[in-house]
Amino acid sequence: MQLLAKSRLREPRSLVCAEFLDVLLKDYPRRDFQVRLSDGATWGAEKQPRFTLVLKHPGALRAMFSSPSELTLGEAYIHDDFDIEGDIEAAFDLADYLLGQERSLWESFDLSERLHRLPKSDRPRASLHPIEIGGRVHTKDRDRKAISYHYDLPAEFYALWLDRHVVYSCAYFAAPDEDLESAQVRKLDYICRKLRLRRGERLLDIGCGWGALIMHAVAQYGVEAVGITLSVPQAEMARERLREAGLNDRCRVEVSDYRDIDHDQQYDKIVSVGMFEHVGEALLPEYFRRAWDLLRPAGVFLNHGIAYSATYHRRGPSFTDLYAFPGGELVPISTSLRAAELTGFEVRDVESLREHYALTLRHWVRRLENCREEARRITSDTTYRIWRVQMAGSAHGFRIGRLNVYQTLLAKPLRGQCGLPLTRDDWYSTQT
Secondary structure, X not given: OOEOOHHHOOOHHHHHHHHHHHHHOOOXXXXXXXXXXXXXXXXEOOOOOOEEEEEOOOOHHHHHHOOOOHHHHHHHHHOOOEEEEEOOOOHHHHHHHHHOXXXXXXXXXXXXXXXXXXXXXXXXXXXXXXXXXXXXXXXXXXXXXXXXXXXXXXXXXXXXHOOOOOOOOOOOOOOOOOOHHHHHHHHHHHHHHHHOOOOOOEEEEEOOOOOHHHHHHHHHHOOEEEEEEOOHHHHHHHHHHXXXXXXXXXXXXXXOOHHHOOOOOOEEEEEEEOOHHHOOHHHHHHHHHHHHHHEEEEEEEEEEEEEEOOOOOOOOOOHHHHHHOXXXXXXXXXXXXXXXXXXXXXXXXXXXXXXXXXXXXXXXXXXXXXXXXXXXXXXXXXXHXXXXXXXXXXXXXXXXXXXXXXXXXXXXXXXXEOOOOOOOHHHHOOOO
C-alpha cells in the first residue's frame, strides 16, 4: 500500500506517520481498508474501503503501537485516539495480523526507530481506569460486584440494541438473513424443545437475565419456573414483565447466587444460558454438583455457554477481562464436559452454535451503531465504545473459531434410565 495523494499532506509529521504505515503494513495481504491521518490525508484503499481507521490526533499512532497488545489497542480506541468507520469487525483481521507478526532483528529495529520518530500526543487523556473489583477470584461478593458492573447499566441502554424480548445471548437463525427478533424466539423455543418441557414440570433457570426464557417456557409449555440472577435491576425488570404478562402466579425471579439456592424441592429440568462464563474453572465441580443436587433423578440440565478453542493461547490480560466482563473465565468445551461427567452427569448432546453467535453479534453491533447518540446519552461515550469494540471483537472471534458457544444436554440417570427418546426428531418436528 502507498500513501494516496501525498501532495495533499498538510503537515510534515503526517508524512512520518505515512512512512511508518508503509513499513508496518508492507506485507499485509489485504487492500480493503483506509487510514485517515489527523490532517485529513488518506493512506490505503482509495475507493469503497471496508473500514477506515481514523487517527484523531498526530500522536495517535505512537499511542497505539508503543506497546501493542489486544489490551492497549482497545484502550487506545476507548480513549478516542482513533475511531473506526464502516465495518468494525473487519478491523480485527488487521489487529490479528499486527499482533501476530514475527519480525527479524533488523526489521524490528527499523520499525522501532520509525516509531520513535512519530509525533507524541499533545492532548491530555481523560482519566480512565479498568474496573477494579478486588478480593479473591470468584468469591460470592466479588462475583456479585462483577455482575453488577456489566448488567446494572440502565435497561434503556440494552433495549436500544437487543430484541424486544431483551434476550442477551446467542440467537438461533434459520437463515443468515433472518431478522434478530425471529431468531431469538426460535432460540427460546429450541431450548424448551431440547429440555422436552411438559405442562406442570418445575424449571429452574440459573442466570435468567430479564426473564425471557422463563416467560416463554411458562406461556408456551405450561411449566412452573424459577429464575435467579445476581443483578437487582435485572430481577426488578423481570418481575415487572412477569406481572404485565400475567405470569407471576406460575413464575418468579430471585436475586441469588447459584451457590445459595436453597429450595426445598428438586426441579424436573434446569437450564443455564450465558451464565456459565462467569463460574470459573476452579468452581466447575461446585457448579455442576449444585445443579446435580437440584435436579430430580432422570431429569436433564441444558448448559449453554461460550468456550475458548483448546488451541488458543491468550497473551496477558485481555480487554474483555478489564473493561467488559470482569471475572469472566472461558474454558474449552472438553474441560466443562469432564467436570460435568465427574459429577455424575451423562452427556447426551453437544451442539455448537458458533456461526449463530457471530450473526447475533453483528445484529447487536449494527443496532448499537444505529442509535449511537442515544446510547451515549443514556450511558457515556466510553460505555458506547467499550460495548461496540467488545461485541465486534467477539463476532470476529466466533467467525475465525477462536471462540465457540455450545449447548450441552446433560442427564441425571436413574439406574441407567434417562427417560429420553431414541432420536431427536421431536426437536425439529415443528418450527416456530
